[in-house]
Amino acid sequence: MRATQCKPVPTAIATAILLVLVYFLLPSSSSPNHDGLQPAGKQVSEKEEGWKGVINNLIDSQEDHVLRKDAEELILVNKHLADALEMLNGKHAEMLGIRSQLSELDQEQQKLGRELQRLRKDSHHNGKIDLAAKPKPLNLEDQVVSNQGLSAEEVKNLEKKSFSKHLFNEYKSSLLPLDRAVPDVRHNSCSKRKWAIESYPKASVIICFVNEAWSALLRTVVSVLNRSPASLVHEIILLDDASDADWLGSKLTTYIEDNLPEKVKYVRSDKRLGLIRARLLGAKHATGEVMVFLDSHCEANVDWLEPILDIVAKDRTHVVTPVIDSIDHDTMEYLNNKQDIPAVGTFDWTMDFNWKGGVLRPGQKYSDPIDSPTMAGGLFAIERAYFYEIGSYDQLMDGWGGENLEMSFRIWQCG
Numbered sequence: 001m002r003a004t005q006c007k008p009v010p011t012a013i014a015t016a017i018l019l020v021l022v023y024f025l026l027p028s029s030s031s032p033n034h035d036g037l038q039p040a041g042k043q044v045s046e047k048e049e050g051w052k053g054v055i056n057n058l059i060d061s062q063e064d065h066v067l068r069k070d071a072e073e074l075i076l077v078n079k080h081l082a083d084a085l086e087m088l089n090g091k092h093a094e095m096l097g098i099r100s101q102l103s104e105l106d107q108e109q110q111k112l113g114r115e116l117q118r119l120r121k122d123s124h125h126n127g128k129i130d131l132a133a134k135p136k137p138l139n140l141e142d143q144v145v146s147n148q149g150l151s152a153e154e155v156k157n158l159e160k161k162s163f164s165k166h167l168f169n170e171y172k173s174s175l176l177p178l179d180r181a182v183p184d185v186r187h188n189s190c191s192k193r194k195w196a197i198e199s200y201p202k203a204s205v206i207i208c209f210v211n212e213a214w215s216a217l218l219r220t221v222v223s224v225l226n227r228s229p230a231s232l233v234h235e236i237i238l239l240d241d242a243s244d245a246d247w248l249g250s251k252l253t254t255y256i257e258d259n260l261p262e263k264v265k266y267v268r269s270d271k272r273l274g275l276i277r278a279r280l281l282g283a284k285h286a287t288g289e290v291m292v293f294l295d296s297h298c299e300a301n302v303d304w305l306e307p308i309l310d311i312v313a314k315d316r317t318h319v320v321t322p323v324i325d326s327i328d329h330d331t332m333e334y335l336n337n338k339q340d341i342p343a344v345g346t347f348d349w350t351m352d353f354n355w356k357g358g359v360l361r362p363g364q365k366y367s368d369p370i371d372s373p374t375m376a377g378g379l380f381a382i383e384r385a386y387f388y389e390i391g392s393y394d395q396l397m398d399g400w401g402g403e404n405l406e407m408s409f410r411i412w413q414c415g
Helices: 009-025 050-062 065-121 141-148 152-166 170-174 214-226 250-259 275-285 305-314 384-389 403-413
Strands: 203-209 233-240 264-268 290-294 343-347 353-357 380-383
Touching: 152 170, 170 214, 203 214, 203 275, 203 305, 214 233, 214 250, 233 250, 233 275, 250 264, 264 275, 275 290, 290 305, 290 384, 305 380, 343 403, 380 384
Parallel strands: 203 233, 203 290, 233 264
Antiparallel strands: 290 380, 343 353
């Protein structure tokens, strides 16, 4: 085996050459000062340590002005970058603060939204919902034209179009507030009556409709809410018999959810049932002690519900129909059909329903209820249990017409 020996001579020579280069390249303590690379007024008495010192001394010794200028520019750029970074950090802090404020505002908005929703749901306080200011007396063409900026001819065309669709002037109806004022046409003795509402049964108001006009349907609901003691209205059931009108559907359910109290309930049939089976479906969903069936295009007047429930409370087998006034189908004016004794329902041998002047029995007052052989059928109240005791409606009846006499005969024969 042969051993090898390291030769240090070349390494020593390289080290000596490097020391000579450093000696000649590094400046002495009397080297001139350069602004930007060393602090002003400072004399270098010793060689700077580290690579920074080597670079600075190398620049001084070689007097490379281009490299020195580039270095100064780099230092200036670095300063600008530091300033920009500091500014960005400040802006970032500001953005965080703004984001925090926006988050707080969003939470506050959600809180106010929930509060508004609660107020809307609770707005049935004392039976009042303020959906619009009380209307001025209905003015005809001039008011409509001035409000809409339309010519008289354009207004007539809109009215004609709405009439052909709904069989009444829905255009003019849409211009009226949902809670418009109506005249109190009761007999003076009726307006003086006091009602013991604490002892009355609670009512489920059932309103069946199909493609009903928006204004008429909602005015029906709002008038019931506004002119009924809140404690007596257990619920209002809107039974949609498979309407396909584009102004109903989700628009109606959204409006109910956003603007009406929770006691207003929307029930929709998946298929067209017809009036009788739709009412039966509404009755199935009712939970109040008394069911009050209403048409979907009527307006409740002052103290309309109290006398109805008073009669049922005294005798559960009594079925009550209210006095039905009229609304002009063209002008939408409430017609003052004030009369001391209201008309009653009758029928002839063709089984057609007719109205006839009512008669007071001996000893009766104008404020007392009067007997009626039959009823119109669109608006009546009946105790829910008694409704089923007498057989409810005939489920084989498809549409409107005849059910009023059939129900009247059931009531007549059952007590």
